[in-house]
Amino acid sequence: MKVDVLLGLQWGDEGKGKIVDVLTPSYNLIARFQGGPNAGHTLEFDGIKHVLHTIPSGIFRENTMNVIGNGVVIDPVIFKREIESIEKLGVETSKCLVISKKAHLILPTHRLLDAASEAAKGKEKIGSTLKGIGPTYMDKTGRNGLRVGDILSHDFMHKYTTLVNKHKQLLAFYDYSYHLEQLEFEWFESLALLKKIPQIDSDYYLNDALSEGKSILAEGAQGSLLDIDFGTYPFVTSSTTTCAGACTGLGIAPNKIGNVIGIFKAYCTRVGSGPFPTELNDQTGEDMRKVGNEFGSTTGRARRCGWLDLPALKYAIMVSGVTELVMMKADVLSQFESIKVCTAYKIGNDISTSFPYDYEAEGATPIYEELAGWNNDLTAIENEAAFPKALNDYIAFIEAAVKVPVSIVSVGPNRNQTIIRKK
Ligand code: GDP
Ligand code: IMO
Ligand code: MG
Numbered sequence: 001m002k003v004d005v006l007l008g009l010q011w012g013d014e015g016k017g018k019i020v021d022v023l024t025p026s027y028n029l030i031a032r033f034q035g036g037p038n039a040g041h042t043l044e045f046d047g048i049k050h051v052l053h054t055i056p057s058g059i060f061r062e063n064t065m066n067v068i069g070n071g072v073v074i075d076p077v078i079f080k081r082e083i084e085s086i087e088k089l090g091v092e093t094s095k096c097l098v099i100s101k102k103a104h105l106i107l108p109t110h111r112l113l114d115a116a117s118e119a120a121k122g123k124e125k126i127g128s129t130l131k132g133i134g135p136t137y138m139d140k141t142g143r144n145g146l147r148v149g150d151i152l153s154h155d156f157m158h159k160y161t162t163l164v165n166k167h168k169q170l171l172a173f174y175d176y177s178y179h180l181e182q183l184e185f186e187w188f189e190s191l192a193l194l195k196k197i198p199q200i201d202s203d204y205y206l207n208d209a210l211s212e213g214k215s216i217l218a219e220g221a222q223g224s225l226l227d228i229d230f231g232t233y234p235f236v237t238s239s240t241t242t243c244a245g246a247c248t249g250l251g252i253a254p255n256k257i258g259n260v261i262g263i264f265k266a267y268c269t270r271v272g273s274g275p276f277p278t279e280l281n282d283q284t285g286e287d288m289r290k291v292g293n294e295f296g297s298t299t300g301r302a303r304r305c306g307w308l309d310l311p312a313l314k315y316a317i318m319v320s321g322v323t324e325l326v327m328m329k330a331d332v333l334s335q336f337e338s339i340k341v342c343t344a345y346k347i348g349n350d351i352s353t354s355f356p357y358d359y360e361a362e363g364a365t366p367i368y369e370e371l372a373g374w375n376n377d378l379t380a381i382e383n384e385a386a387f388p389k390a391l392n393d394y395i396a397f398i399e400a401a402v403k404v405p406v407s408i409v410s411v412g413p414n415r416n417q418t419i420i421r422k423k
Contacts, residue, residue: 071249
């Protein structure tokens, strides 16, 4: 058996949570491989709307194990809240959720450092979700971090204090005022619940599952254009959001990767700072935000909206070896008479179809092609045969450009509003 990987191809919030939930019945295990509570994955079904941050999006389906991999970073306080709200809906999490001992812990001082760093950057800030993601991954690669497995070790308090003392020195450098006591109190209190979830050697666990013929779907967080190496650096997150992250974040060898399912919105959004060439700072952008309800699932911030960017999409497909595509939120474009798609950029006198090293410094401006809109409500459509011609044309246009088939089209936030296309 191989591991299929599902990941976002834009700047996050493509709808990964919804599609993982839709696909879960075809898999035995769902495994999150990177990111942490900066993610907000929304699931809607049976009148329930639920946002997950750290827990894999297979959690509401029966007979599925959910694995939090070594590449994930966990804030015990947010994790506790997540567990409690899931259990209220009747899920017994200790039976269907396991955590890698090697996943790193977000400390209260990581959150303070994130806030202090952003405040110091002023107008240049990344627009971080302030969940402590950057500082936690910095401590991981700096070889100072604390891991979930450390909670049970006899010298945990010593390790904790050593790291917090280092953080206090850094916070003094920032001249940032803070109150740690209450944050620490909550954090230590939350560890009790974290200890109740089985801690495992997730690398062995997943490889053994593969040997036993079990099927695994790896769930990504954020999006390819927020990847630490391939995203719009420095306006990125601190982990590998592309397919390689599933290998390092789970202990899966590259030759065990099967299908790579790439998710994109029929347009683009971005939350936080950083380049966004097709951004629409006009009524059209406003209309997309309103109809698409484009407000952050984690922070509530308004998402920036714009047209689909094909060079960026092709780049994300290339870097992850995407084998099939899922197009989300087609219903949101129903309001427009015509739809624009960026097919290339103009850079000086040149035309380029590559994703630039630095959009702004290179002065890349999008070149658009205009396609007919479908102007039809899609939200009650039940199968592909009912797609309006203009929607089929839009999909065919994208497929021809990126050379990867669109296998699923999403026409609303609910689990049921998902159309599987015939091969
Ligand atoms: P994720 O982070 O990739 O899981 O995506 P988010 O949950 O942050 O954001 C996607 C948002 O779009 C959520 O509010 C979903 O409920 C919603 N959504 C997902 N698919 C569709 C769709 O096809 N149409 C509409 N209108 N909303 C959708
Ligand atoms: P999901 O999994 C959208 C963005 C932040 C900021 C940058 C760095 O729901 O798609 P960080 O807190 O990671 O240091 O922030 O990345 N960002 C996201 N944007 N969806 C997400 O996750 C995101 N996670 C981080 O807005 O610009
Ligand atoms: Mg999200």
